Amino acid sequence: MWSPKLLNRLPAGKFRLSLIDKQMAVSAAKAINIPDNATVIEINSGWSLNKIFRSACLGFLTHALLKHTNAKKIIALDNDQECVENLMRLAEESSGRLEVTQAENNIVSKFASNKLEVICSWLQKEKLADMQVYPWEEVHPSLISIFHLPDKMNGDYLLNQIMQDFYNRSGFQTYGRVRTNVFMPAYLYEKNMAMLGDIKRCKQGVVMESLANIDILRMIPERAYTPKSINVLLSLTPQVQPKLKAQLDVFEYVLRHVLSKKTVPLCDIMRHEIFCLCLITDIYKAISFPVIIVKYFNIYSNSTLGAGAESLTKNLSFDSRVLVKDVTVEQFIELAQIFEQWPFRPVNLHVAFNENYKRRRRN
Numbered sequence: 083m084w085s086p087k088l089l090n091r092l093p094a095g096k097f098r099l100s101l102i103d104k105q106m107a108v109s110a111a112k113a114i115n116i117p118d119n120a121t122v123i124e125i126n127s128g129w130s131l132n133k134i135f136r137s138a139c140l141g142f143l144t145h146a147l148l149k150h151t152n153a154k155k156i157i158a159l160d161n162d163q164e165c166v167e168n169l170m171r172l173a174e175e176s177s178g179r180l181e182v183t184q185a186e187n188n189i190v191s192k193f194a195s196n197k198l199e200v201i202c203s204w205l206q207k208e209k210l211a212d213m214q215v216y217p218w219e220e221v222h223p224s225l226i227s228i229f230h231l232p233d234k235m236n237g238d239y240l241l242n243q244i245m246q247d248f249y250n251r252s253g254f255q256t257y258g259r260v261r262t263n264v265f266m267p268a269y270l271y272e273k274n275m276a277m278l279g280d281i282k283r284c285k286q287g288v289v290m291e292s293l294a295n296i297d298i299l300r301m302i303p304e305r306a307y308t309p310k311s312i313n314v315l316l317s318l319t320p321q322v323q324p325k326l327k328a329q330l331d332v333f334e335y336v337l338r339h340v341l342s343k344k345t346v347p348l349c350d351i352m353r354h355e356i357f358c359l360c361l362i363t364d365i366y367k368a369i370s371f372p373v374i375i376v377k378y379f380n381i382y383s384n385s386t387l388g389a390g391a392e393s394l395t396k397n398l399s400f401d402s403r404v405l406v407k408d409v410t411v412e413q414f415i416e417l418a419q420i421f422e423q424w425p426f427r428p429v430n431l432h433v434a435f436n437e438n439y440k441r442r443r444r445n
Contacts, residue, residue, distance in 0.1 A: 099233060099267060099313070101142050103306035110315050111146035113299040114263050117223055118152040121213065123205065123254070124228045126160040141168050143228075148176055154224075156180045157209050159201065181209070198243040202253035216258035218251070219322055225260050233267045233311070238286055241266075241274065245286070248293045248320040249330045259320045263299070268312040275314075279408050281344055285337040291411045292326040292333070294318045325411060328418035335431040336418045339387055340406055348409060348417075349402040353392040387421060388428050394420050 101107055116122060124144060147156050156179060160166050166184040173180040206213075216222050229244065231237040244262060247253035254260045266274070274287035275296075290296065297317040304310040326333055340351050387394070395402040397420050400413050409417075421427055 099230070099265075099311050100308050101230075101265075101302075101306060101313075102308050103302075104142055104146070106300075106302055106306040107142035107146040108150050110143060110265075110300050110302065111150050113315060114151075114226065114228070114317070116147070116151040116153050116226055119154040120152075120224045120226055121210070122147055122151075122153045122156045122226045122228065123209075124156060124158045125201070126158065126165070126230050141165075141172055144169060144180065145172060148172070148180060153179070153226075157205070158182050160184060198240065198247075199253065202247070205254075206256070210257070213257050215256070218259060220258060221319060222258040222260045225254065225257055226263065227254050227260055228263045228265075230265045231267060231270060233269060237267060237270045238273075241270070241286055241290075244318070245289050245293055246330065248318075249324070249326070251320075255320060259322070262318045264316050264318060265302070266314050266316055268314070271314045271316075278410060281407055283341070283344065283407055285334060285341055288337055288341075288411055288414055289326075289330075289334065290318070292415060293321060293324050295321055326415055326418075328415060328422045331431045332422045332427075333415070333418040335428075336387065336421055337414060340409075340414070340417070344407040345405060347403045348406055349392070349395050351406060352387065352395055352402070388424075388426055390426060391421070391424070394424060 101110075124147070144156065144158050147153055156176075158169055158180065160169065160182070161184060163184065166182055169180070169182040173182050210225075213225060229240065231240055241264070244253075244264070247255050254262070273282050273284045274290055276283040276287055295318070297319075298314060299317055300315040302313040302315060304312045307313060340348065343351055394417070398413075398416060400416075404413075
């Protein structure tokens, strides 16, 4: 009989979180509310080049999905060899219901930057070729995806890829509106679920609110994870008619710049002042050396959204003196739509993800 193997090391990098509480795993599996004869895709890793983009897998949740739901098939993907071997033993007892794949080695090159896109494409060809496509107005009744988000920056990056699929109707969303369940660490939850007026409010949280219907299914205590970490199980479903009307890259560009200063009025962000230094030497008769007095002169204004973007505030239907942290999603969308039509907006709106990023130590 299968039993989960407890690893004596922290697998696949220090940012990997492992669910180790069987009862909480069963509670989470039931909370997801998987329909009978559904296909469940459990993605346990974030597909990072530097091998820190990892998440949870010792088999507890996979075992709970097998024993406490009527799912027809469970497809589990992981990129840690020891975890895959552990799940393989469980698959032998599943009567063909569980399929396990070591994704990074067998599916996608570890040098690929768009790994989630490649993973979804592989699944569509190899595992989901017979999956029925449903109208966008319906939630797909027989396909469910589960992601274990890594902590810190890598979790944000994976969540961003999921939101791109929601917007583009790509990845798993090509089959219709597929429910996406995510285990989100507390750090990411506090940022992405911050309410209007909260200083922790971030770009990705506003994007989520504009594209997804969000349900909180379970709060998972820190004792259930190793290393100890509070996690929240969320259900994300694409909106039938998303609030976002502008292009996603335009919307993210606006949010990235405007949310950089949350406690100042929006009109001040649009009118970002640039100063120059003017050195004036005044030689006093009483001393024999020059005294240099530095004066600051405001010579022109340049918005963080582009030169002259302060003119966009004239077209807003709301008062631009509102603090950035108090701007609603609808108001951000309105600003993005106006910015999208602005003929002087920057041409390149994208920020490339640095795969060779290394976390710097703070002194």
